[in-house]
Amino acid sequence: MLGSIAALSRLNSLLSRISLWLAGSGLVAMTIIVFAQVFMRYVMNDSLLWVEPVAILLMSWFIFLGSAVGVHESFHMGFDVLLFFLPEGAGTWLRALSDLAVLTFSIGMAVYGWQLMERTWDSTLPVIRLPGGFSYMPLFVGGVLMTLFVLEHLLNRLSGRKAEAEPDAEDILMTEA
Amino acid sequence: AECEITLRSSDTHPDGYPTVEGVKAMAAEVKEKTEGRICIEVFPSSQLGEEKDTIEQTQFGVIDMVRASFGSFNDIVPITQTLSLPYLYTSPEHQHAVMDGPIGEEIAAAFEEKDLIALAYYDGGARNFYNSQKPIQTVEDLKGMKFRVMQNDVFVDMMSALGANATPMPYGEVYSSIQTGVIDGAENNFPSYDSSGHAEVAKYFTLDQHLMVPELVAVSKTSWEKLSPEDQEIMRTAAKNSATIQRQLWAEQEKASEEKVIAAGAEVIRDVDKTAFIEAMAPVYEKYVTTPEAQDLVKRIRETQPAQ
Amino acid sequence: MEYLILFGVFTVLMLIGTPIAFCLGISSLATVGYMGLPPLVVFQRLSAGISVFTLMAIPFFIFAGDLMVRGGIAARIVAFAGSLIGHVRGGLGQVNIAASTLFGGISGSAVAEAAAVGGIMIPQMKERGYGADYAVNVTSMSALIALLLPPSHNMIIYSISGGGRISIADLFTAGIIPGLLLAAALSVTAYIVARKRGYPTEAFPGFARVGYYLLQSLPGMLLIAIIFGGVRSGVFTATESSCIAVIYAVLVTVLVYRSMSWRDFVHATQQAVRTTAMVLLIIGMAGAFGWLMAYLHVAQISLNWMQSVSDNPLVILLMINIVLLVLGTFMDMSPLIIITTPIFLPVVAAFGVDPVHFGVIMILNLGIGLNTPPLGPVQFVAAAVARISIWEAMRSVWPFYIAGLTVLMLVTYVPALSLWLPSVFK
Ligand code: NA
Ligand code: NA
Numbered sequence: 080m081l082g083s084i085a086a087l088s089r090l091n092s093l094l095s096r097i098s099l100w101l102a103g104s105g106l107v108a109m110t111i112i113v114f115a116q117v118f119m120r121y122v123m124n125d126s127l128l129w130v131e132p133v134a135i136l137l138m139s140w141f142i143f144l145g146s147a148v149g150v151h152e153s154f155h156m157g158f159d160v161l162l163f164f165l166p167e168g169a170g171t172w173l174r175a176l177s178d179l180a181v182l183t184f185s186i187g188m189a190v191y192g193w194q195l196m197e198r199t200w201d202s203t204l205p206v207i208r209l210p211g212g213f214s215y216m217p218l219f220v221g222g223v224l225m226t227l228f229v230l231e232h233l234l235n236r237l238s239g240r241k242a243e244a245e246p247d248a249e250d251i252l253m254t255e256a
Numbered sequence: 257a258e259c260e261i262t263l264r265s266s267d268t269h270p271d272g273y274p275t276v277e278g279v280k281a282m283a284a285e286v287k288e289k290t291e292g293r294i295c296i297e298v299f300p301s302s303q304l305g306e307e308k309d310t311i312e313q314t315q316f317g318v319i320d321m322v323r324a325s326f327g328s329f330n331d332i333v334p335i336t337q338t339l340s341l342p343y344l345y346t347s348p349e350h351q352h353a354v355m356d357g358p359i360g361e362e363i364a365a366a367f368e369e370k371d372l373i374a375l376a377y378y379d380g381g382a383r384n385f386y387n388s389q390k391p392i393q394t395v396e397d398l399k400g401m402k403f404r405v406m407q408n409d410v411f412v413d414m415m416s417a418l419g420a421n422a423t424p425m426p427y428g429e430v431y432s433s434i435q436t437g438v439i440d441g442a443e444n445n446f447p448s449y450d451s452s453g454h455a456e457v458a459k460y461f462t463l464d465q466h467l468m469v470p471e472l473v474a475v476s477k478t479s480w481e482k483l484s485p486e487d488q489e490i491m492r493t494a495a496k497n498s499a500t501i502q503r504q505l506w507a508e509q510e511k512a513s514e515e516k517v518i519a520a521g522a523e524v525i526r527d528v529d530k531t532a533f534i535e536a537m538a539p540v541y542e543k544y545v546t547t548p549e550a551q552d553l554v555k556r557i558r559e560t561q562p563a564q
Numbered sequence: 565m566e567y568l569i570l571f572g573v574f575t576v577l578m579l580i581g582t583p584i585a586f587c588l589g590i591s592s593l594a595t596v597g598y599m600g601l602p603p604l605v606v607f608q609r610l611s612a613g614i615s616v617f618t619l620m621a622i623p624f625f626i627f628a629g630d631l632m633v634r635g636g637i638a639a640r641i642v643a644f645a646g647s648l649i650g651h652v653r654g655g656l657g658q659v660n661i662a663a664s665t666l667f668g669g670i671s672g673s674a675v676a677e678a679a680a681v682g683g684i685m686i687p688q689m690k691e692r693g694y695g696a697d698y699a700v701n702v703t704s705m706s707a708l709i710a711l712l713l714p715p716s717h718n719m720i721i722y723s724i725s726g727g728g729r730i731s732i733a734d735l736f737t738a739g740i741i742p743g744l745l746l747a748a749a750l751s752v753t754a755y756i757v758a759r760k761r762g763y764p765t766e767a768f769p770g771f772a773r774v775g776y777y778l779l780q781s782l783p784g785m786l787l788i789a790i791i792f793g794g795v796r797s798g799v800f801t802a803t804e805s806s807c808i809a810v811i812y813a814v815l816v817t818v819l820v821y822r823s824m825s826w827r828d829f830v831h832a833t834q835q836a837v838r839t840t841a842m843v844l845l846i847i848g849m850a851g852a853f854g855w856l857m858a859y860l861h862v863a864q865i866s867l868n869w870m871q872s873v874s875d876n877p878l879v880i881l882l883m884i885n886i887v888l889l890v891l892g893t894f895m896d897m898s899p900l901i902i903i904t905t906p907i908f909l910p911v912v913a914a915f916g917v918d919p920v921h922f923g924v925i926m927i928l929n930l931g932i933g934l935n936t937p938p939l940g941p942v943q944f945v946a947a948a949v950a951r952i953s954i955w956e957a958m959r960s961v962w963p964f965y966i967a968g969l970t971v972l973m974l975v976t977y978v979p980a981l982s983l984w985l986p987s988v989f990k
Contacts, residue, residue, distance in 0.1 A: 102841065103833040106623060113620065113807040117800070120438070124402075126423045128412060135615050138623065142614050142848070145841025146585070155583030155842055156896050162581045177582040184590050191607040199312070203331040205407055211331065218611045264859070301727065303858040309612045318605040425801070426617055428728060432798025 084234045091231050094224060095151040098144040105141035109134050132207050136214065143221025150181070151228040171236055178233040185229055188222030195219075259295035263479060265321035266310035268302045273447075274509055275323050275471060276300045278378055278502030282473070285494035294487060296321065315371045317478030322372075325380055326470045327408055335366045338550045339557075340469045341541065342414045343534045348379060349562035351468050352503065356563070359556060371477040375495035378471035379506040386449055386461040387441025388434050391525045393462070395419065395532045404430050404442040410544060414466065417540050418533070427452075434458050443467070450513040455522045462525045464533055473498070566860055570595040570853075584899045585842070588849035592856050606852045613851020614844050617803060618724060618732075622717045622843060624806030627836035628787075628813045629671040634832045635817025635824040637784035638680035641666045644777040650766030654758020656692060658751060659766075660685045660699075661706040665747045666781075668710035669788040670809070672717045674934055678707040678945040686950045694763055696950040700957040704946040705964040706750050708931040711897075712743030712924070714792045715809070720802060721847065721898050722923045725854075725905035730919045732802040733795050737989060738920045738982040742928060742975045749967040757963055783816045796989060843898050850902035863910045870911050877915035881976050884908055885929055892933020896941070900930050917979075924982040928975055932968050935961070 116130040149155045162170045195215040202211035265283075267276045276298055283296035304310050304319060307328035314322040329336040339359075345351040354360070355377035364374040385392060385403065392398055399419040405411040407424045415422035423439050433439045434457045441458045443466070449455050473495055480488065518524060545551055574591035578584065592606050632638055645663035652658045663681050671677055682703035689699040711718055714736035723730040791809055794800035800808065817824035857863065870880055888908075891900055905926070912922050934942040937954050947957045975981055 099834055099837065102837045103830070106627060106833060106837055106840070109620070110624065110627070110807055110810050113624075113803070114811050117804045117807060120423070124421075126402075126421060128422070128424060131407065131424060131617055134620060135617060138620055138844075139611065139615055141623075141837060142841050142844045145837045146845040149583075149838065149841055149845070152838075154838055155585055155845070156899075157578075157581045157583040161579050173580040177577065177580045180577060180582055180590050181586045184586055184593060187593060187603060188607060188610075191604050192611075194604060195608060195611070198316070205331060205409055206412070208409075214615065215607075215611055218607060299858060304855060305609070305612060309608065312608060313605060316602050316604050316608075318602050318608075428618075428731070429801045432733065433801075436798040438799065 081238060084231065084238060087227070087231050087234070091151060091228055094227065095148050098224060099148045102141035102144040102148065105137045105144070109137040109141070112137075128206050132204060136217075139214065139217040143217040144224070147221050147224035147228060150185075150225045150232075153232075175233060175236045178229055178236065182226065182229045182233060185222050185225035189219055189226055190222070192216075192219030192222045258292070260293045261295070261483070263294065263296045263320035263475070264304075265296055265298045265323065265473075266302075266304040266313070266319055267298055267300050267323045268307055268310075269300060271300045273300070274502050274505040275378055277505055278376075278498045279321070279323055279473060281501045282376070282491075282494045282498035285497060286490055289490045289494065290487060294483075294490075311372075314474060314476045317371075317476045319476070320479040321473065321475050323378070323471060323473050326472060327406060329367075329472065330408060330410070333363075333366050333370055333372075335363055335550075335553070337410060337544060338553050339363065340410065340467065341537075341544065341554070342410070342466045343530070343537055344554070344557060345468045347465075347562055348382065348468065348503075348507075350560065351470060352377075352379070353563040354557050354560045355470055357560060359553065359560070367472070367474060368477070372474040373477055373480045374472055374474050375492060376473040376499040376502075378473060378499055379503045380469045380471045381445035381447065381506060381510060382465035383443050383445055383467040383469070384449075384461060384463050384465060385441060385443045386454065386458045386522075388437070388458040389440050389460070391460045391462070391523060392464075393525060393527060394529050395536050401440040402438075404433065404439050410540065411467070413540050413543060414537065417536050417538075419536075430454060431457060446510045446513040446517065449522075450517050455517040455520060459522045460525065461517070461522050462528060464528050464530065466533065566595055566599055566856075567862070569598050570856055570860070574853075584896065585845040585849045588846065588853040588899070588903075592849070592852040595856055605855070609852040609855045610848045613848040613854075616724065616728075618720065618728065619844065619847065621715075621720050621732075621803045621806040623836065623840040624803070624810050625672050625715050625717045625720075626839050626843070627833070628806065628809035629673050629676045630832040630836045630839075631810065631813040631817060631824070631829075632667075632671060632784065632787075633676055633680040634828045635813065636821050637670070637781075637813065637816065638663075638667050639684055640777070640781040640784055640821075642681060642684045644774075644781040646766070647769050647774045647777045651768040652755070653765055654694075654754055654763045655766040656685060656689045656694060657698065657702045657754040657758055657763070660689070660702045661709075661747055661751050661754060664703075664706035664709050665713070665744070666785060666788075668713040668743065670715070670784065670791065671710050672715045672719075674707040674710050674931060674942045675945055677710040678703055678942045679949070681707070682946045682949045686946065690950065692764060695761065695960070696952045697957050697960045698757065698761065698763075700943070700946040700950045700952060701961045701964045702750070702754050703949075704935045704940075704943045704957070705961075705968060706747065707942050707946070708928070708934065708968070709743050709747050709750075711927050711931045712739040712746060714739060714795065715802075715806065716927065717843075718897060718901060718927055718930075719923060721843075721901050722905055722926060724847070725850075725902050726909050726919055726923070730923065731986075733798065733989075734920045734986040735923050736792065736795055736802075737986040738924050739927065741981050741985055742924055742971065745974065745981065746928070746968065746971045749971050750964065753963050753967040757960075783820050787812060846899045847902055850899065853903065854906050857906055863907050866907050867911045867914055871914075877912075877917060878977065880912065880915050881917065881925070884912065885925070885972065885976060888926065888929045889933065892930045893936045894939055895933075896939060897930045897934060900933075901926060918983055920986060921979045921982045925972070925976050928968075928972050932965070932972065935965075935968075 112130050113134055116127045119125050119127050192215055196212035200210045200212035204211055265279050269275050279298050286294050307324040310322045311324055313319045326336040326340045367374040402421045402423050404425050405422045412422040430442050545554055570591055573594045574587050577587040596603055596606055642663040646659045649658050649662050686699045690696055719735040723732050791805050794805040795802050947954050
């Protein structure tokens with residue numbers, strides 16, 4: 080049991096690092112192409128038609144990849160005042176319950192993300208002419224990653240270990256918008 | 257009596273807009289004929305999502321009905337693209353005759369393959385060019401000008417065929433972009449030209465009627481199959497009747513908006529050499545009317561006589 | 565029953581510490597499940613909710629802010645403010661507020677501002693004999709100026725939550741006078757408290773130094789002109805100007821200041837991804853939650869209820885302000901904007917309140933909530949930098965709260981403070 084948690088944990092660290100890099104590259108790529116569009120319109124007097132749909136796809140990718148990283152690193156903002164006042168044992172159980180809810184949602188995200196992809200595959204995205212299903216691919220991939228990440232937290236809690244570093248005040252502060 | 261069945265219908269336009277009022281008229285008739293058993297509830301103003309989203313929701317059976325422009329169906333039901341081609345219809349009456357005839361039935365079959373039951377075709381009005389620079393009368397006048405168009409392949413190619421630059425941008429940005437000269441103009445129908453305030457910044461309105469894109473009122477196949485054949489018949493009739501009402505409301509609205517923008521100083525250019533515009537569309541038709549079926553469809557539309 | 569599930573599940577999950585984004589998503593999923601609707605719709609709304617071009621301004625402004633903090637733009641602005649007004653009573657407190665005002669003109673994040681300005685100012689203030697609590701209070705309250713002055717990504721969130729039809733240029737313009745008013749009110753408060761506590765003043769360094777620091781900070785401050793000038797004149801859209809802000813911040817820090825290393829850049833990018841993903845996931849999830857609220861007519865129901873309580877817009881605005889202040893104590897700003905705008909905006913609109921005016925009220929109100937425990941991220945940052953507890957900071961914050969609440973009341977009941985400036989540009 081503990082061995083397989085450790086294996087999952089190693090896999091997840093790798094996936095999370097890759098996701099963070101991909102998401103960062105997506106943000107940079109989005110900046111560059113939107114700037115290219117501004118440049119073309121104002122300086123070259125011409126419009127790049129593909130920029131808007133491509134930029135939206137990129138944004139979708141880095142949000143879902145970044146959100147999955149957020150599950151791995153536990154940086155999503157929550158309200159854990161109540162947990163503060165509860166005895167530690169109760170807190171662990173409530174956190175496990177919360178993980179279970181997130182797990183359910185993540186599985187739903189993967190399953191229904193896949194279904195949405197399938198059901199919109201034979202429509203077409205305007206201008207870039209890709210199958211419509213492409214717009215739901217980030218949802219599916221994000222769902223799979225979140226499922227793996229939250230599963231690790233849950234298994235860690237159930238096996239009595241402290242899950243991946245709980246967000247301490249400083250971490251939350253620095254990521255808060 | 258209480259509603260036994262409530263059908264939720266989405267519209268992106270605000271309350272009071274002819275499409276919203278059209279579906280409400282249908283709702284009133286259905287309610288009356290079913291003695292209050294079936295209620296149709298309209299959610300206006302994109303409350304349930306944009307057209308593309310609510311079409312998907314209707315296909316999936318999440319909501320029951322949708323009113324959307326053929327433009328939003330182009331990438332789902334390809335035949336709608338042929339029916340949205342520029343300068344295809346000579347007048348609104350021509351379009352009504354096409355949609356109410358056998359061609360309308362064929363399209364309904366194409367929608368049904370995508371889990372949508374087409375009940376009525378509404379009038380989407382004629383879209384026209386407007387700009388801040390000069391009165392446009394000929395194709396040459398359009399050369400090199402920048403126009404905002406909807407994010408749709410046909411519309412973008414149409415602009416290139418006319419020698420103008422298509423600039424896709426969010427609708428909300430159009431006003432200030434015309435004002436500051438980022439673009440020269442945009443294109444839309446009279447009511448939107450008025451309500452968007454674009455008439456204030458782009459006073460030359462060329463009545464070229466380049467696009468007449470039909471509007472569809474459709475029911476989700478899932479919801480449809482739950483209705484008895486009698487109720488389905490009531491729905492169909494009510495929808496057909498509502499189309500007549502909607503077209504009437506649309507014409508009135510168009511007239512009122514036209515008078516309003518003219519009074520506010522807009523210059524409407526009616527003397528347009530449409531033949532040259534139509535001829536300039538040859539590459540667009542070549543690109544999008546490729547199959548024998550589509551070619552035949554275009555031919556039959558051109559042969560259809562306008563309704564009286 | 566549907567309502568109970570939607571709001572009940574949301575509340576329960578929130579209390580057990582589930583991240584807000586998932587509270588929204590899971591409660592929507594539970595409600596859809598109960599009503600027998602296809603669960604697919606929750607995920608469609610989630611995806612559609614973030615596939616909006618205007619939203620792109622949010623990652624860009626956040627990214628630009630992270631680059632400016634890491635690349636030393638903020639530090640140069642603080643130096644300039646210091647040379648300019650350090651000689652006023654309670655000098656460093658005034659410098660803190662002035663720097664927040666200037667930096668607030670290029671950054672939209674109160675937390676980034678508290679970290680950037682507070683990180684530089686608080687240690688200096690402590691060293692020069694100012695109370696740490698005073699330093700924290702000045703920092704955390706003046707950080708809110710960034711929310712009101714353009715750019716402000718929370719205003720973009722508000723515009724989108726209001727259906728995308730509220731002009732971002734008008735919102736940006738409307739925040740300027742309230743932002744400056746807040747700066748003035750805090751400056752007066754800081755002065756009074758400083759006099760009472762006998763805090764020192766700094767020597768005026770002479771106009772040559774002021775000029776030198778101005779020149780140093782000018783490349784950074786030029787962004788004010790690019791962002792506000794661009795958006796207001798309509799030459800750039802909000803999205804375009806936010807993208808230009810990123811490119812510009814990179815150019816200034818790499819080429820002009822030469823203060824940005826590759827490592828710094830990677831850090832700033834990853835930090836921006838984290839913040840952006842967190843904020844935008846909430847927006848996406850709220851897309852599902854908001855869809856259900858529309859489907860269930862929540863706005864209509866709350867309008868009817870409010871109308872039954874009072875038909876006086878002044879009373880309605882007061883009620884909404886109180887509700888927002890309470891919610892703002894417990895919850896974060898962006899999710900609150902996303903959740904409450906679709907409910908409150910139709911209500912106040914029915915009472916004749918301008919949506920742009922209401923946006924400014926909401927941003928300032930929820931901004932104050934960023935400085936109240938238990939969830940007060942701005943105050944947390946400032947206190948963490950000063951190494952004091954929240955409770956120490958809280959003991960002496962009340963004069964600053966009073967200043968903030970006074971400005972909130974003025975902004976609420978004098979619409980012209982928000983609406984006059986946008987009308988000038990029409
Ligand atoms: Na700002
Ligand atoms: Na708070």
